[in-house]
Amino acid sequence: MGQATESCFCRGAGCSRALVAGCCPRPLWLRGKNEVLKNLFGLSRGQIEAELVALGHAAFRGRQIYRWIYARGVADFEAMTDLSRELRADLSRAFTITLPSIAQRHVSRDGTIKYLLELADGRNVETVYIPDGERHTFCLSTQVGCPLKCTFCYSGTIRFERNLEPGEILAQLLLARDDLPTPPARTNLVFMGMGEPLLNAEGVLSSLEVFTDDDAFAVSPRRITVSTAGVVDQLETFSAKAPTIGLAISLHATTNERRDQLMPINRKHPIRAVIEAARRLPLPRRRRITFEYVLLGGENDTLEDAHRLASLLEGVKAKVNVIAYNPWPGAPHSRSTSEATERFIEVLAAAGLTASLRRSRGDDVLAACGQLANQSDDEVLERQSSD
Numbered sequence: 595m596g597q598a599t600e601s602c603f604c605r606g607a608g609c610s611r612a613l614v615a616g617c618c619p620r621p622l623w624l625r626g627k628n629e630v631l632k633n634l635f636g637l638s639r640g641q642i643e644a645e646l647v648a649l650g651h652a653a654f655r656g657r658q659i660y661r662w663i664y665a666r667g668v669a670d671f672e673a674m675t676d677l678s679r680e681l682r683a684d685l686s687r688a689f690t691i692t693l694p695s696i697a698q699r700h701v702s703r704d705g706t707i708k709y710l711l712e713l714a715d716g717r718n719v720e721t722v723y724i725p726d727g728e729r730h731t732f733c734l735s736t737q738v739g740c741p742l743k744c745t746f747c748y749s750g751t752i753r754f755e756r757n758l759e760p761g762e763i764l765a766q767l768l769l770a771r772d773d774l775p776t777p778p779a780r781t782n783l784v785f786m787g788m789g790e791p792l793l794n795a796e797g798v799l800s801s802l803e804v805f806t807d808d809d810a811f812a813v814s815p816r817r818i819t820v821s822t823a824g825v826v827d828q829l830e831t832f833s834a835k836a837p838t839i840g841l842a843i844s845l846h847a848t849t850n851e852r853r854d855q856l857m858p859i860n861r862k863h864p865i866r867a868v869i870e871a872a873r874r875l876p877l878p879r880r881r882r883i884t885f886e887y888v889l890l891g892g893e894n895d896t897l898e899d900a901h902r903l904a905s906l907l908e909g910v911k912a913k914v915n916v917i918a919y920n921p922w923p924g925a926p927h928s929r930s931t932s933e934a935t936e937r938f939i940e941v942l943a944a945a946g947l948t949a950s951l952r953r954s955r956g957d958d959v960l961a962a963c964g965q966l967a968n969q970s971d972d973e974v975l976e977r978q979s980s981d
C-alpha cells in the first residue's frame with residue numbers, strides 16, 4: 595500500500611498511513627486552503643488509470659471513469675452509477691472534474707455560434723460551432739492568442755499568452771456540443787481557431803488521442819483537420835504521430851516577398867520549404883493535403899498568383915481551399931472581387947487542381963475564419979448593427 599499512501603492527498607503533510615477507502619484522516623473540511631484537488635478532466639485513459647491505481651483501486655475503474663467523463667460528458671462522481679458508493683466518496687475526496695465555463699455566446703443569423711470560454715486562470719479563448727446542412731463542424735483553439743501575427747488574422751492582433759492544456763482543448767467540444775438543443779451524432783473538428791496548433795503539438799496530440807478514442811469522443815480521424823501556418827520543423831513529427839488526421843497548410847501567397855508581409859513565419863519557413871516538407875509527408879492512400887489560400891483584394895489574387903500557385907503545387911497530393919477574406923475592425927486588407935475569385939479558381943482547376951471556395955460563416959458575429967480575438971459583447975453587437 596506504500597504506493598497508495600504516496601497518492602493520498604495528505605501527501606506533503608507527513609501522512610504515512612496507507613489509504614484505504616474511507617479511512618483518510620484528513621477529510622475535505624480539514625484540508626489546507628491551498629490544497630487543490632487534482633483535475634481528471636484532460637487526462638488520458640492511461641493517466642486516469644494510473645491515478646486510480648495510485649489511490650489503491652483497480653485500473654479498470656479508471657477506464658470506467660474515463661468513459662463517464664468523455665463519452666457521456668459526466669462531471670459529477672455521484673452520477674457514475676456503476677461505481678460503488680465508497681469509491682465515489684474516495685474520488686470526491688481526491689479529484690475534481692472541472693471544465694472551463696461559457697462566458698458568452700453569440701449566435702449568427704446563419705446558425706453559427708461563437709463561444710467565449712473562460713479558463714481556470716481567468717484567460718479566454720473562443721470556439722465556433724458551424725452548422726451546414728447535415729454537416730456539424732466545431733472549430734477549436736489551441737493557444738491563448740497567437741504568436742505568429744499573420745496580418746489578415748484578428749487572433750494575431752491579441753497578445754499571445756500560453757498554450758492550451760489538453761483538457762482546455764477537449765472541453766471546447768464538450769461545452770459547445772452540450773450547449774446545442776440536439777447534439778449532432780457526427781461531428782467534424784477543425785483546429786483552425788486561435789493559435790498555431792503545431793506550436794502546441796504535445797497538447798494537440800494528447801487531445802487527439804481522446805477525441806478519436808472509441809471509449810471517449812469517438813470522432814473519426816477522417817473528420818478531423820489540423821491547420822498549420824507551416825511550422826516545417828514540426829510537420830513531419832506531427833504527421834508521423836497522427837498519420838490519419840487531415841492536415842491543412844496555410845499558404846496565402848505565392849512569392850516569399852508577399853508571404854513575408856502577410857505571414858512573418860515565412861522568414862523562418864519560406865514557401866518552398868513548406869511545400870517540400872508537405873511533399874515528403876507519407877500520406878495514406880487517397881489522402882491529400884489541403885492548402886489554404888485567403889484571397890486579399892489586389893494583393894495575392896492576380897492571375898499570375900493563380901498560375902504560380904498551380905506550379906508550386908505541381909506533383910503534391912494537394913487540394914486548395916480558397917477562402918474569402920473576412921475583414922474585422924481595423925483590418926488592413928480587403929476582400930477580392932467575386933470576378934477575381936472566380937478567375938483564380940478557374941486557373942487552378944484548369945491546372946488540374948481541386949479547388950473550392952470556402953463559404954464564409956458567422957461573419958456577422960465575428961466568428962468567421964480569421965476573426966477570432968476574444969471580442970467583447972459590445973464589439974459583436976456593434977458588428978451586428980453595422981451589417
Ligand code: SF4
Nearest residue numbers: 740743744747750789
Ligand atoms: S492565421 Fe493562424 S497562425 Fe496566423 S495569426 Fe491567425 S491563428 Fe495565428
